[in-house]
Amino acid sequence: MAKLPVQLRLNGADRATFVDPAEPLLTTLRRGLGDFAPKYGCGQGTCGVCTVLVDGEPQLACLTLAVACDGRHVETASGLADGPDMHPLQTAFMAHFAAQCGFCTPGMLTAARALLAHNPHPTREEVVEAISGNICRCTGYEPIILAILAAAAAPGARRA
Ligand code: FES
Ligand code: FES
Incomplete structure (x- = not known):
């Protein structure tokens, strides 16, 4: 073809x-x-x-x-990092141990990026909803949720 x-x-x-x-x-x-x-x-x-x-x-x-x-x-x-500067979501994922095997991590980061671009200060429930289509077999989700909330709360954080 x-x-x-x-x-x-x-x-x-x-x-x-x-x-x-x-x-x-x-x-x-x-x-x-x-x-x-x-x-x-x-x-x-x-x-x-x-x-x-x-x-x-x-x-x-x-x-x-x-x-x-x-x-x-x-x-x-x-494309998340800006040269040597990690995106706030990446920094927060590291700080909160939100990646274990890491297989889900790129998809999680991308879903979270979309959330923060549209809704810079989401509630916990909105974070849960935003990643509801992303399965993680390792973390139990709590570290991921906390990382996304932390990235949203970071002062002056780049959102896009
Ligand atoms: S590989 Fe696309 S949703 Fe699972
Ligand atoms: S960190 Fe292993 S699937 Fe999420």
Whole structure:
């Protein structure tokens, strides 16, 4: 089957590649563009480890067609840090031991990033709701929730 050209912005950089018509964005990111932050878990939209932002909105990359992202801005956890400066969410995850095996962490960080971009001062309940589609088998969720609340409370924290 003929491949289709796709041009997108990935974490602020213009990228171009060719994809199969039915190729999931997750495959394109990992195999085609070398961004391994989004993980492959269930592959069917139930675990959240593949969460990315498409034009600022959280999407499951395993269920999103790569061709549908032509001309759009895709952001992954790889783009969170600003050079050597970690994003406040990354700092808070470290401080609260919110990552154990780390498999869920890029998706969690991305879901949290979307939350704080839209709602800089969420309640605990809003944090729980925002990460409700992201499964973590290790932490029991409490450290993750506390880390996101801490990042939200950090003075002058970068939100986006
Ligand atoms: S791999 Fe996409 S939701 Fe599980
Ligand atoms: S830290 Fe292991 S799945 Fe969340």
